[in-house]
Amino acid sequence: MADLMRARCDAQSDVRADALSYAQNHLYYPVSAYEMDHGEGVHLYDTDGNEYLDCASGTFNLSLGYGHPEVVKAMRDQVERLVHTTSAFQTAPVNELVRRLVEVTPPNLTKVHLKVSGGSTANEGAVKMAQLATGRRDVITLFRSHHGQTMMTTTMSGESFRKAPFPHLMPGVLQVPDPYCLRCFYRQAGPDSCGMLCVERINDFLDHASSGSVACVVVEPVSGSGGNIVPPDGYLPALRALCDERGIALVFDEIQTGIGRVGRMFAAEHYGVRPDILTTAKGLGGSGAQIAAIVADERMSGLSSDHHSFTYGGNVLAAAAAATTLDVIGRPGFLENVREVGAHIMERLRALAAAHPAVVDVRGLGLMIGIEIGDDAGRPHSERAQALARRGMDHGLILRTSRYGRGNVIKIRPPLILTRAEADLLCDRLEALFAAEAAV
Incomplete structure (x- = not known):
């Protein structure tokens, strides 16, 4: 694990010089070499000021986003x-x-x-x-x-x-x-x-x-x-x-x-x-x-x-x-917005699925959405799902996958305060991610 962390740190210019030595002191290693600095709303920022739209709401627990x-x-x-x-x-x-x-x-x-x-x-x-x-x-x-x-x-x-x-x-x-x-x-x-x-x-x-x-x-x-x-x-x-x-x-x-x-x-x-x-x-x-x-x-x-x-x-x-x-x-309109924004994301993701054979299924309720990834025959393809999630960071997306990183479903669960404009930004970035994956 230390070797893996060292390789990641060497490859990432946006990690502080002391990140590796600090990570080696963890019993539970951080899985990412990225070091985060602050959050605001649906966005998280690393120590170099790069912005990421958090599609995992922290650990699916930031229902109102960062620093409501x-x-x-x-x-x-x-x-x-x-x-x-x-x-x-x-x-x-x-x-x-x-x-x-x-x-x-x-x-x-x-x-x-x-x-x-x-x-x-x-x-x-x-x-x-x-x-x-x-x-x-x-x-x-x-x-x-x-x-x-x-x-x-x-x-x-x-x-x-x-x-x-x-x-x-x-x-x-x-x-x-x-x-x-x-x-x-x-x-x-x-x-x-x-x-x-x-x-x-x-x-x-x-x-x-x-x-x-x-x-x-x-x-x-x-x-x-x-x-x-x-x-x-x-x-x-x-x-x-x-x-x-x-x-x-x-x-x-x-x-x-x-x-x-x-x-x-x-x-x-x-x-x-x-x-x-x-x-x-x-x-x-x-x-x-x-x-x-x-x-x-x-x-x-x-x-x-x-x-x-x-x-x-x-x-x-x-x-x-x-x-x-x-x-x-519980305020009027809040949950209605969750349903409407979630339905809008689902509509755009189904259009994405039609253009990318890797997407086997899109399913969800509200802002609890899953994108199932498969091989060319539609069989579960967890490695492809993990690769997409990792590359999401390059496109300004924080993504997590099912079964603790062993599964083939990418989970889309942004904070519930997500606006229609932010939903489109999320989908635009997902489209760019899948386009890049198809070009590999």
Whole structure:
């Protein structure tokens, strides 16, 4: 890794002289030799002043972009009053955030658990809630799913490379095929004729592969790391019906889809499905505040703080940022703009796909969009996707790909404040990137 970093630094004139020696001190190496200096809105700037349009919103968490003035002001005002206190005490920012989360989530979700420090611990807490409420233990998740980095959520995630280094994983977790219609596990022609087989066959997994004691199904309404897979109409309602029939709790992992990313405050609203538990994080912090939450139905609310509580969960400073973020995203016209700008990008990307055989599919909701890359026969081509993402920097684009850089889908998830003009700039740069790739 040090040799790779040295080669990158030698090749990049825009890296400070001390970048290599600093990077060698990292246990977790930065994957890029670029050194960033500041951000503003949807743009990030390196130490030489070069500008990049961030199509990944940081780590998909900067829903309001870099340095949103209202979020910054809320944090500045709060830091002068109180940064942190034990959750034994009430504070106005935390109380306000709880109120707002109940207001914007599905109406059956009335209990908020803020003592979680990120998406991973929110999802783990949701499983604990479901296990306690149902008296059962097994967890069902999907192929290609990504639910976190703790040992439990690593086990829950549907990728073998995530689990490979660890000898002891959590028992009682089953992965089932995801609703990836383009590459259907069951080789069906399409959702109009398949009878939603990817839901129906879960019954077989429950009957023959589980312990018979299944507490919950945990699902991302649109896959995050797994390839931006958008389920067909009817999939999530059918999954809700199956869970009801089998007495299983349904958990929506909205760590990435929530807080306006799909053009609604939560994907649950878009699909018209009410989960028993919903988790949220990432974009809730607006411009980078670390905040996460579990929002649950009354029936799922028996988990006490001594079973799942983290020091920096419910941090007062982060709660102030999150409440302001919900204010901004909830204003008239904001989410409508997300939907309209996202639809405009999708239209331009479909035109791009028609001109470039490397683009196999374009799919998404709101500003959660994926570009699937393939070879000349349409088969997944992860190397081509990675090369395009790397070259994106030369075209002023920060791009990330699916499956932690192992997948063949380029993810387009800019901050939700993206304007129509900025959307066209993004698409213009993507067109230049693909034109350059075709010329190689």
